[in-house]
Structure formats: C-alpha cells, structure tokens
C-alpha cells in the first residue's frame with residue numbers, strides 16, 4: 001500500500017448507517033416487497049418503523065426532529081433502500097424528501113413544528129405538488145391559483161402525477177398568487193381534509209407500483225395564510241433550490257438501480273448455461289457485462305464527486321443536471337441489458353430485473369426530464385441568462 | 388445497574404481468509420471485521436437490562452485501532468461509554484493475558500455484572516470470560532441461554548444449556564461474569580440517531596500503567612500459549628457431491644445421514 005491518500009466519500013459512521021438500513025430492508029421490506037408491488041401500496045406502519053430507526057430523518061436538523069447527517073449519509077440510506085429492488089417503495093417512503101426541504105429552509109418555527117416534525121416521526125405522510133396537467137417541465141407556467149381572501153388563500157386548480165398523493169396528510173403545493181411567470185408563484189401547505197381538496201384514485205403506472213401517484217383537485221379550497229412557506233411570490237426560487245436535492249436523490253437511485261441490475265446479470269450469466277457453457281463464456285455477454293460495469297462505475301463516481309462538492313457548498317446546478325441525465329440513461333441501458341441477458345426470464349415478474357427495467361424508466365422524466373437537464377447544462381455552457 | 392460488556396472484533400465469518408506471510412495469523416488488510424456474533428447478544432442482553440433498571444452499559448474491547456469501529460457500533464446501539472485497550476503492549480495475547488487485561492479494565496468501572504459472548508468466532512478459545520471471572524473473583528456461567536436479574540438486583544437466574552438437550556437453571560450472586568450464547572435474544576439495529584450520537588460518546592484508552600499492569604503480564608509477553616502456525620487443513624478425503632434435483636438430493640442426503648453417518 002502506498003501512503004498516498006485520496007478522497008473517500010464514506011467513513012465508519014456511514015458504514016454503520018448502511019448496516020442498519022440494509023438490515024431493515026432485509027428483514028422488514030424484502031419478505032413483503034413483491035406483495036406490496038402487486039398491491040400497489042405498502043403499509044403505513046412502514047413510515048413509523050423507518051422513522052423509529054431514524055431513516056426518515058436523515059439530513060434534517062435535530063431541532064426539526066431529524067437525525068442530522070451529511071450528504072453522504074443521505075446517499076448511503078438511498079442506496080441501501082434501493083436494495084429493496086422497489087423504486088416505488090423508495091419514492092413513496094421518501095416523498096417527504098421533496099416536500100419538506102422548503103419548509104425546513106424557509107418555514108417558521110411554528111410551521112416546522114406542525115409540518116416537519118410529525119412527518120419525520122412517521123406520523124404524517126408528506127407530498128410535493130408542482131406538476132399540473134398542462135404544466136410539467138414548464139414550472140413557471142403553472143396555473144393553479146391562490147387568491148387571498150382575509151386570512152386564507154382560495155385555491156383552485158389541479159395537480160398531476162403526485163407521489164404519495166392519495167394518502168398524503170399534507171401537500172406542499174406550488175400555486176399562482178401573483179402575475180404570470182416565475183415571479184407569481186408561492187408555496188402553500190395544504191392538509192388533507194381541507195374542504196375543497198380531493199384526490200383521484202391511484203394512477204396505474206408502468207413502474208414504481210408500490211408508490212401511489214395521484215391527481216389532486218382544489219375547488220375553492222381555503223388554505224390559511226399561515227400555511228404559506230416563505231414570502232408571497234417567492235416560491236419559484238424555493239422550488240429550484242429544492243430540485244437540486246431531488247435530482248441528486250434520483251441520481252443515486254438511478255445508479256443503485258443500475259448496480260442491482262448489473263449484480264443480477266453477473267450472477268445469472270455465471271449460472272445460466274446455453275450451448276453447453278455458461279452465458280458468461282460468450283464474448284458478447286462478457287463484453288456487455290464489462291460495458292455495464294464501466295458505465296455504472298463512471299456514473300456513480302461522478303455522482304459522488306458532485307455530492308462532495310455540494311457538501312462543500314460549491315454550486316453544482318450544471319453538474320447535478322449532467323449527473324441526472326447521465327445516470328438515468330445509464331440506468332436505462334443497464335437495466336435493458338440485464339433483461340436481455342436474462343432472456344425470457346427477464347420478461348417475467350418472478351425475476352427482479354423486469355421490475356428494475358420498468359422502475360428505471362421514470363428517472364429520465366421525473367424531477368425534471370433529461371431534455372430539461374440538457375437545457376440547464378446548455379444555458380450554463382453558453383452563459384445564457386437563467387430565466 | 389452498571390454492566391460491562393466485553394466485545395471482540397473478529398473477521399466477518401463470511402470473508403475469505405488468507406494466511407499471513409509469517410504463518411502466524413491471517414492477512415488483515417482489506418478483511419472486513421465485525422463484532423463477534425455472540426457478543427452482539429451479550430450487548431443486547433445488557434442494553435435490555437440497563438433499560439429496565441435505568442442503568443448503563445460500558446463496552447470494553449482489547450484490540451488494535453480498527454476495534455474503534457466495533458466500539459462505535461456498540462455506542463450507537465446504546466452503550467454509554469467505551470474502554471479500548473489499544474496500546475501495542477496489550478496486543479497479541481492468549482486468553483490468559485487478554486483476560487487479565489480486561490479484568491483490570493473492568494475492575495476500575497464499578498460494575499454489577501459483566502456480560503460476554505461464550506466464544507469468539509476467530510480463535511474460539513471460549514476461555515476469556517472464565518479468566519476475567521477468576522481475576523475478579525466473581526462467580527461465572529458459560530453457554531448461557533437465559534438470564535433474568537432478580538428482584539433487588541443482587542442475584543441473577545441463569546439458564547444454561549447442558550448436553551443432551553437438558554437445561555440447568557441456577558442462581559448466581561452478583562457481581563458475576565456471564566457468557567451468553569448466540570440466539571438468547573434478538574439484537575436490535577442501531578438507530579441512525581444512535582449512530583449520530585455515538586460520535587459524542589467517550590472512548591477511554593487506558594495504558595497498562597493506568598490499570599496497574601506490567602508489560603510482562605499482558606499481550607504476547609504475558610502469554611503462556613505460543614501460536615506456532617495457522618493453516619488450512621488439507622482438503623479432506625471422502626467428500627461426495629450429490630447430484631440430481633433438489634428433491635432427489637435431499638432424499639439421498641437423508642439416507643446417507645441415516646445409514647452411513649448414523650446421525651439421524
């Protein structure tokens with residue numbers, strides 16, 4: 001061993017975190033995950049249990065009921081949860097990771113007490129609602145209105161594709177409180193049970209089956225002004241900030257999903273025989289495995305590098321966008337190749353690669369599509385004004 | 388009630404071992420280490436008792452720097468502090484020297500009970516606990532499958548597994564040294580909150596002098612046993628690979644166990 005050092009992203013504390021989450025996944029998720037996937041839902045008590053272990057609170061300050069931890073603690077948790085092989089479960093159990101950060105950063109103490117602590121305790125489920133039927137990528141074009149009336153906003157409009165939408169107890173909703181464009185957007189926390197608020201049944205999806213995805217409807221729904229996060233019409237910036245952590249999270253899930261598919265493919269290629277020898281003896285398969293491993297490694301190493309810079313406070317808007325579009329593409333290619341290596345078995349639900357392939361597809365769409373990622377990258381490269 | 392738990396860090400039993408160049412031990416570089424299996428159960432037992440009695444758990448370990456990870460894990464699980472016998476002089480001892488050092492470390496902690504696992508998964512002497520009890524002059528039980536602290540906290544009801552599937556149940560006066568078996572309880576996971584809090588918990592690192600020990604009493608110098616070689620046995624004769632589908636293999640195996648091995 002040479003005495004040279006290089007940056008190691010994970011230390012002994014992260015290893016302990018991994019151990020706990022891995023045991024939780026092995027003992028309390030894997031035995032049930034196939035049934036939950038088929039049922040399109042996992043039990044609510046899993047939030048409680050994950051909270052008890054501190055899994056929901058990673059990355060949140062102790063003053064809000066979190067357990068602290070750096071960016072890599074969050075990555076370790078996300079990687080281990082993805083080991084469940086159910087992207088839907090990871091998305092559902094983690095929907096607070098997109099719903100809470102704006103409240104933690106910009107909410108009042110009272111708002112944190114009401115809307116953050118109970119979620120991190122696993123008592124309430126939180127969702128984020130930005131996307132609308134007619135405004136997805138074009139966030140600044142959202143149309144759900146919130147008109148001030150005394151101490152309340154009267155909200156009208158609808159949201160689509162909201163993760164945990166059906167059973168969320170509270171939703172961080174992007175609404176239009178001002179004029180058109182980015183400058184007229186605010187964030188409101190809407191609680192389930194508020195008159196005028198309703199949800200669709202769960203949408204039937206290609207992947208992410210274990211998570212519920214819903215449309216939300218607001219029909220003269222009165223939301224207290226006290227539920228507004230941050231100043232009026234300052235919501236767009238809060239959303240953009242929030243996208244950074246959401247995107248990094250999706251990068252990690254993409255890489256971990258690809259890694260799982262690769263591991264499955266490696267095992268299968270060594271076991272499965274055709275024409276009298278293991279698949280792994282065919283050069284086409286060997287080289288494909290080598291390509292898969294290369295892509296997974298490069299994608300993961302780049303993601304860690306970006307995460308380390310985020311941890312150090314360096315602006316990584318462009319790099320996170322690169323990591324997301326790259327990791328999502330790697331995930332698609334690798335899960336696709338894994339299905340191919342499994343042959344017919346890769347197409348049936350008894351084998352995990354079938355699900356990994358379906359689950360991976362959302363990663364180049366949700367949290368900002370790959371096209372939008374490339375727009376962000378190009379704008380930075382061409383030094384164009386960000387609007 | 389204050390309880391000391393002795394934990395040993397051992398190579399993960401699933402790891403592939405290579406013999407070190409000098410032939411005296413295994414190559415440790417890149418080897419994953421974990422807390423010895425039965426020690427996890429000792430720790431869980433201690434944490435449960437401490438919770439019931441509003442007490443505390445002190446973990447004690449002898450071993451090189453890497454042992455810090457095992458101690459941190461124990462702290463993450465709920466122990467309140469740790470004692471690490473890390474100095475070079477402590478290392479490389481047999482059960483006699485190691486037990487002596489651990490007993491000296493425990494003696495300073497004013498504990499009511501010492502819990503350990505029954506055996507280490509690496510060398511498996513199964514003797515360290517007895518040596519500790521001998522030095523402390525306390526009663527001792529080995530291969531314990533059940534433990535209950537009795538009313539008043541001055542005695543423990545202990546269930547031991549004997550040969551032939553019988554149990555032995557007896558009472559021990561505290562303080563005592565009790566060595567538990569794996570399987571006695573269900574070890575908890577470390578909560579992430581516990582893991583974060585472990586960073587702030589103290590790990591004491593006493594020197595031999597702090598414990599009133601001479602260098603000649605501990606480590607390799609204090610040992611009466613000298614390891615001459617560790618080696619893998621030559622792969623045995625008589626191994627037989629069964630063939631066929633699972634059902635056929637299971638049937639053949641049962642037959643062989645009945646007729647040839649006569650263990651069923």
Ligand SMILES: Cc1cc2nc3c(=O)[nH]c(=O)nc-3n(C[C@H](O)[C@H](O)[C@H](O)COP(=O)(O)OP(=O)(O)OC[C@H]3O[C@@H](n4cnc5c(N)ncnc54)[C@H](O)[C@@H]3O)c2cc1C
Pocket residue numbers: 127128129130131132133134135136137138160161162163164205208213362365366367368369370371372375
């Ligand atoms: C399972 C699932 C869960 C989701 N969870 C949530 C959630 O919890 N909360 C939430 O708010 N949203 C959620 N979404 C919504 C998701 O963020 C949007 O689907 C996504 O942002 C894309 O928006 P859109 O579907 O309206 O597509 P559109 O914006 O209509 O895009 C359609 C296509 O046009 C491309 N395109 C659009 N604009 C441009 C451009 N300027 N240049 C080049 N190409 C462009 C897109 O890349 C895409 O390929 C979820 C979606 C799914 C499927």
